[in-house]
Amino acid sequence: MKKYAYESNRLCDHGVGIVQSPTVLLLEAGPDETEITDVPSLAAYLQLSRMDWAYKTMYTGRACLGMKNGQCNWPRGKVLGGSSVLNYMLYKPDAGDSIGREIDIRNESRKQIVTAKKEVVMSAGSINTPQILMLSGVGPREELDKHGIPVLADLKVGENLQDHVAMGGLTFRINKPVSIVQDRFQAFPMTMQYVMHRKGPMTTLGGVEGLAFVNTYLGKK
Numbered sequence: 001m002k003k004y005a006y007e008s009n010r011l012c013d014h015g016v017g018i019v020q021s022p023t024v025l026l027l028e029a030g031p032d033e034t035e036i037t038d039v040p041s042l043a044a045y046l047q048l049s050r051m052d053w054a055y056k057t058m059y060t061g062r063a064c065l066g067m068k069n070g071q072c073n074w075p076r077g078k079v080l081g082g083s084s085v086l087n088y089m090l091y092k093p094d095a096g097d098s099i100g101r102e103i104d105i106r107n108e109s110r111k112q113i114v115t116a117k118k119e120v121v122m123s124a125g126s127i128n129t130p131q132i133l134m135l136s137g138v139g140p141r142e143e144l145d146k147h148g149i150p151v152l153a154d155l156k157v158g159e160n161l162q163d164h165v166a167m168g169g170l171t172f173r174i175n176k177p178v179s180i181v182q183d184r185f186q187a188f189p190m191t192m193q194y195v196m197h198r199k200g201p202m203t204t205l206g207g208v209e210g211l212a213f214v215n216t217y218l219g220k221k
């Protein structure tokens with residue numbers, strides 16, 4: 001587990017509520033970013049790497065039906081910067097809970113206890129945040145009881161988890177040789193164009209040039 005302690009004006013600027021030159025300890029389970037993580041077109045290569053928690057969904061019989069065992073990979077960033085390091089940087093233009101308490105840090109070799117004077121911000125992502133809360137006794141009583149976890153607060157933690165389904169199999173022909181296919185993409189000139197000028201196909205966002213969420217009549221079923 002990595003630790004970073006630094007003076008952070010940025011956290012103050014963003015309204016976390018710490019005043020006057022706070023000392024902030026940021027705990028992150030994963031490694032630092034690398035040169036590869038900065039290349040927009042290589043986003044997909046980071047999945048299932050050591051920077052990914054590499055979760056898999058459970059079989060539901062309603063989604064991921066074309067996948068092995070009906071399970072999808074569920075990438076989540078395990079790296080300083082989180083899932084934004086793995087993500088495809090597609091943004092819609094319009095588009096933590098805070099508690100003060102002790103944190104118990106464990107890794108393979110040792111255990112440390114850190115205390116916070118002001119507050120602890122839990123921001124471990126949409127899967128790990130509810131997981132850590134529940135392991136700490138904050139969650140649905142029924143679920144915590146199943147695992148013998150003493151209940152501190154019986155709350156509906158994790159119940160609103162949602163994800164968007166993506167479809168990756170649409171293939172069609174175009175009348176100009178401009179699409180990103182493996183042969184063109186690996187070409188040396190394109191790599192040099194990116195390295196020297198930060199231009200060209202390698203700047204595309206993981207090969208995704210457009211994304212749409214479309215309501216269809218099937219969505220109502």
Ligand SMILES: Cc1cc2nc3c(=O)[nH]c(=O)nc-3n(C[C@H](O)[C@H](O)[C@H](O)COP(=O)(O)OP(=O)(O)OC[C@H]3O[C@@H](n4cnc5c(N)ncnc54)[C@H](O)[C@@H]3O)c2cc1C
Nearest residue numbers: 028029075077078079082083084087088089090124125128
């Ligand atoms: C493959 C992929 C593509 C995406 N594409 C887009 C996109 O194009 N556009 C968009 O807007 N959004 C996209 N997203 C979503 C976006 O990246 C996330 O919504 C956002 O990064 C979530 O931020 P967060 O801070 O809540 O959590 P995260 O970024 O997941 O950060 C949580 C951090 O907590 C760390 N952590 C977890 N547990 C522990 C622990 N026990 N100890 C220490 N550290 C821990 C994790 O390692 C991680 O670094 C994508 C996400 C993925 C995975």
